[in-house]
Amino acid sequence: MNPITLPAGAGLIQEVEGQPLSPEQRTYLDGFFAGVQQRAVVFADLFPEHNAPQQESAEDELPQVAEERIKNEEHPLDSYYRLVENARHNQPPDKEETFRFKWNGLFYLTPVKDAFMARLRIPGGQLMSHQVRELARIAKELTTGYVQVTTRANLQLRLIEPKNTPEFLRRVQAIGLHTRGSGADNIRNLTSNPTAGIDPVEIIDCTRYVRELADFIIEHREFYNLPRKFNIAFDGGGLIGSVEDTNDIGVKAVQIGGEARFRIALGGATGHKAFARDLGVLVPPEDIVKVVVALVRVFIANGCRTDRKKARLKHLLDTWTLDQYLAETEKLLGAPLRRASLEPLSYPAEHLSHSHIGAYPQRQRGLNYLGIALPAGQITPRQLVRLAELSKLYGSGELRLTVWQNFILPNIPDAFLETVKKAVIRIGLDHRQSNIASGVIACTGNRYCKFSSTDTKGHALELTKYLEKRIALDRPINIHVTGCPHSCAQHYMGDIGLLGAKTRDGREAYHVCVGGGFGNRAAIGRQVFQAMPFEELKPVLERMLRVYLREREAGESFQAFTVRHDLNALQTLFSGDD
Numbered sequence: 001m002n003p004i005t006l007p008a009g010a011g012l013i014q015e016v017e018g019q020p021l022s023p024e025q026r027t028y029l030d031g032f033f034a035g036v037q038q039r040a041v042v043f044a045d046l047f048p049e050h051n052a053p054q055q056e057s058a059e060d061e062l063p064q065v066a067e068e069r070i071k072n073e074e075h076p077l078d079s080y081y082r083l084v085e086n087a088r089h090n091q092p093p094d095k096e097e098t099f100r101f102k103w104n105g106l107f108y109l110t111p112v113k114d115a116f117m118a119r120l121r122i123p124g125g126q127l128m129s130h131q132v133r134e135l136a137r138i139a140k141e142l143t144t145g146y147v148q149v150t151t152r153a154n155l156q157l158r159l160i161e162p163k164n165t166p167e168f169l170r171r172v173q174a175i176g177l178h179t180r181g182s183g184a185d186n187i188r189n190l191t192s193n194p195t196a197g198i199d200p201v202e203i204i205d206c207t208r209y210v211r212e213l214a215d216f217i218i219e220h221r222e223f224y225n226l227p228r229k230f231n232i233a234f235d236g237g238g239l240i241g242s243v244e245d246t247n248d249i250g251v252k253a254v255q256i257g258g259e260a261r262f263r264i265a266l267g268g269a270t271g272h273k274a275f276a277r278d279l280g281v282l283v284p285p286e287d288i289v290k291v292v293v294a295l296v297r298v299f300i301a302n303g304c305r306t307d308r309k310k311a312r313l314k315h316l317l318d319t320w321t322l323d324q325y326l327a328e329t330e331k332l333l334g335a336p337l338r339r340a341s342l343e344p345l346s347y348p349a350e351h352l353s354h355s356h357i358g359a360y361p362q363r364q365r366g367l368n369y370l371g372i373a374l375p376a377g378q379i380t381p382r383q384l385v386r387l388a389e390l391s392k393l394y395g396s397g398e399l400r401l402t403v404w405q406n407f408i409l410p411n412i413p414d415a416f417l418e419t420v421k422k423a424v425i426r427i428g429l430d431h432r433q434s435n436i437a438s439g440v441i442a443c444t445g446n447r448y449c450k451f452s453s454t455d456t457k458g459h460a461l462e463l464t465k466y467l468e469k470r471i472a473l474d475r476p477i478n479i480h481v482t483g484c485p486h487s488c489a490q491h492y493m494g495d496i497g498l499l500g501a502k503t504r505d506g507r508e509a510y511h512v513c514v515g516g517g518f519g520n521r522a523a524i525g526r527q528v529f530q531a532m533p534f535e536e537l538k539p540v541l542e543r544m545l546r547v548y549l550r551e552r553e554a555g556e557s558f559q560a561f562t563v564r565h566d567l568n569a570l571q572t573l574f575s576g577d578d
Helices: 023-038 066-073 080-088 095-104 129-142 162-174 207-219 285-302 313-319 322-333 381-394 414-426 456-470 534-551 558-563 567-575
Strands: 106-108 116-119 126-128 147-149 155-160 232-235 249-256 259-266 277-283 358-361 367-372 398-401 407-413 440-442 479-482 496-502 508-514 526-533
Touching (some): 066 095, 095 106, 095 162, 129 147, 129 381, 277 285, 277 322, 285 322, 381 407, 381 414, 407 414, 440 456, 456 479, 496 526, 496 534, 508 558, 526 534, 526 567
Parallel strands (some): 232 249
Antiparallel strands (some): 106 116, 116 155, 147 155, 249 259, 259 277, 358 367, 367 407, 398 407, 508 526
């Protein structure tokens, strides 16, 4: 049989075995090549000229890490058939499938557990009551019921058997949510102020822009092959911050000359001890999505793909200047951005308190939002259902998640506020602000995460209970408990940051950092103690807080107190007798 031939200069197949194509054959090939084109394969790739020189690209000459090889061999979004086949036999994923399935938001937990964890995409952390109710049912029916709120205003559900993964994904998508791209080399859940649109002091309601960008990401495959993970946060200037300066791209609303504009900062990654740096531009709200898209595209094109440890945007900015990055962005935009020499950002004073817990009046007269504390960010399906009911009965049917691992119920009329408060207490949660408990956040820990050295959730609960019984603070403090250097709980930005470790004899322990902060008081914490066993840590933290209360200056915060002393002085103070 003769091969398919192309007449010289022709752009389409005209004949097969010397015979003209029939109308049916033409229709088939038109459809075939339309599909090929969608996968970015050009005609010449299928029929290379025999005499054409074979050229190696610069990428081919560079060493290829395993993750890039896997993505190049088969895009992970095209691996759904593997997931279905494994489910048919209740079969665990192999090593490469484990990586690929993260594009569907599924993380295999071996060797800790032989099941998946699922992470969702909830833009801005905004949910409706019907979505929350169905998520509770999914958690109860397809998982162990373990649900946690993450530090990206997101939800994670755990211990999903391989056989249940297609049904899990189907049910999540049926309520208008996604899991796609919530892990690995993708743009993670977009965060924003949980009080967007209802906050009495916000400058810009970022909800529209977060949703627009989220839709853009979902619909464009180019955003599912980044060099590494990527975080984006919007902050409209409200009372509850989004800690946007800890993100790869942080978008912050400002008021300039009576006009609302966005400033942009790049390269935040507190696990790498870096806050985002101001790009020096002002962007009108109507342009912010296309500008952020261009910023991401520059990273896709130029981020490191040969060393996973140097692949974040922060690492690119270690070799590029901000002006260089801005110039590449403007090339894509086709126009310059407005430059601005601006003062450091300022934040509402309420950022210093735990304004994510408790009842607060909204900008809408007669309405309130209620911040509800979750112990270490954990909640049961029963409690989820009850919160959904409260939001429907007494609010607008909305629920908001925060980066502080808790829920907010918005739009509660004054007349119903006390009723909702009592109902929250009855379901085992709390709305009352605590200067200790309200500021404790923790990552997943070694019960479910193979990277963690410690049981962060369990230790956070135990530590909170211990400190609340023994000491009373008159100013709020933030304690961040994280299990490994990935720093999912952002230990470097806590007043007290605890990083999981092991002692030489294998006991669970923590490195202790102090003096971290965000917003107006952004700072990277300094380590004062190393690998302190957890049982020894509890009285040491109590002593640290007692020393602070005794030695502080008038009105001095814990962070300011620690910054005022060098490390030797702090170690002496915190190690001595009360």
